[in-house]
Amino acid sequence: MSADINEDLKGRIAVILGAGSIAPGIGIGRAICMTLARRGAHVVALDNNLEAAEETAAQVAGEGGSAEASCVDVLDAQALKDQITTLGERLGRLDILHCNVGLGKSGPSENTTAEDWRRISDANLTSLHVASQAALVHMKPRGAGVITVTSSIAAIRHTGVPHLAYASTKAAANQFARALAVEVAPRGIRVNSIVAGLIDTPRIGVTLAGSYGDRSEAEMRASRDRQCPMGHMGSPWDIAEAAAFLASDRAAYITGTELVVDGGLSATIRQAVDE
Numbered sequence: 001m002s003a004d005i006n007e008d009l010k011g012r013i014a015v016i017l018g019a020g021s022i023a024p025g026i027g028i029g030r031a032i033c034m035t036l037a038r039r040g041a042h043v044v045a046l047d048n049n050l051e052a053a054e055e056t057a058a059q060v061a062g063e064g065g066s067a068e069a070s071c072v073d074v075l076d077a078q079a080l081k082d083q084i085t086t087l088g089e090r091l092g093r094l095d096i097l098h099c100n101v102g103l104g105k106s107g108p109s110e111n112t113t114a115e116d117w118r119r120i121s122d123a124n125l126t127s128l129h130v131a132s133q134a135a136l137v138h139m140k141p142r143g144a145g146v147i148t149v150t151s152s153i154a155a156i157r158h159t160g161v162p163h164l165a166y167a168s169t170k171a172a173a174n175q176f177a178r179a180l181a182v183e184v185a186p187r188g189i190r191v192n193s194i195v196a197g198l199i200d201t202p203r204i205g206v207t208l209a210g211s212y213g214d215r216s217e218a219e220m221r222a223s224r225d226r227q228c229p230m231g232h233m234g235s236p237w238d239i240a241e242a243a244a245f246l247a248s249d250r251a252a253y254i255t256g257t258e259l260v261v262d263g264g265l266s267a268t269i270r271q272a273v274d275e
């Protein structure tokens with residue numbers, strides 16, 4: 001293990017799925033890329049929005065880190081598999097896979113069609129299997145590797161906003177990580193999920209618009225702040241720090257579990273969103 005925390009991922013190859021942000025600013029995937037690169041990893045930023053992935057790689061490079069960007073749609077299983085297979089072959093190793101894509105549809109569940117459900121399920125769950133399967137081909141021969149999933153507090157609690165397909169598939173993602181962890185533990189590979197609480201990312205202004213009644217975006221953000229015991233939502237950097245820790249040898253004996261990063265939210269009983 002490196003003694004210097006800034007160097008603890010030096011020489012590692014990290015592939016991040018959903019490495020951009022759906023709106024300008026720092027999303028969780030972008031923060032993870034920047035944080036892993038600051039610790040010395042070479043980061044491969046993958047996103048279905050190439051421009052967003054390139055923006056992430058540029059931000060990493062701007063800080064003196066090492067990154068590249070490519071386009072991949074996790075809903076295209078063959079393309080996802082091919083992308084990870086090719087990356088592992090070209091770079092000679094693959095140490096860290098972080099699956100960060102998360103799709104959802106908020107609102108009453110009667111409005112979620114079977115097609116919506118399949119798309120959300122494919123993005124939040126099937127892609128974990130496809131990406132991990134391809135990554136494990138590179139990890140197993142080396143007897144090392146880390147797979148981390150960005151999950152959500154919605155996987156374990158009702159957040160106050162109806163989000164059935166998202167919540168169900170994120171819950172399945174937690175169990176995916178646990179079950180795969182046990183399967184690959186004898187091969188020296190660790191798998192965990194991060195249960196992210198309410199996080200202040202550019203996404204919430206897009207995906208949650210309209211989910212908080214007729215409140216403005218600023219009021220929605222203020223309401224989410226009030227929901228959290230600390231009085232404010234988490235930041236993407238809070239999740240990125242957890243991701244970097246789990247990816248490092250400092251977490252060498254941590255596998256098959258969820259790291260809850262929610263500012264104490266899941267320790268509370270239900271609070272009115274609009275109080």
Ligand SMILES: NC(=O)c1ccc[n+]([C@@H]2O[C@H](COP(=O)([O-])OP(=O)(O)OC[C@H]3O[C@@H](n4cnc5c(N)ncnc54)[C@H](O)[C@@H]3O)[C@@H](O)[C@H]2O)c1
Binds near residue numbers: 052
């Ligand atoms: N923001 C929150 O409050 C919060 C809370 C808990 C968990 N999360 C989870 O954290 C993760 C990141 O959230 P964020 O808020 O930064 O959102 P975000 O939507 O900005 O980030 C997700 C990224 O995935 C990319 N993406 C979307 N569909 C894709 C596809 N088919 N193929 C490849 N890439 C695709 C998007 O372009 C985007 O760059 C998600 O899994 C989300 O569910 C977010």
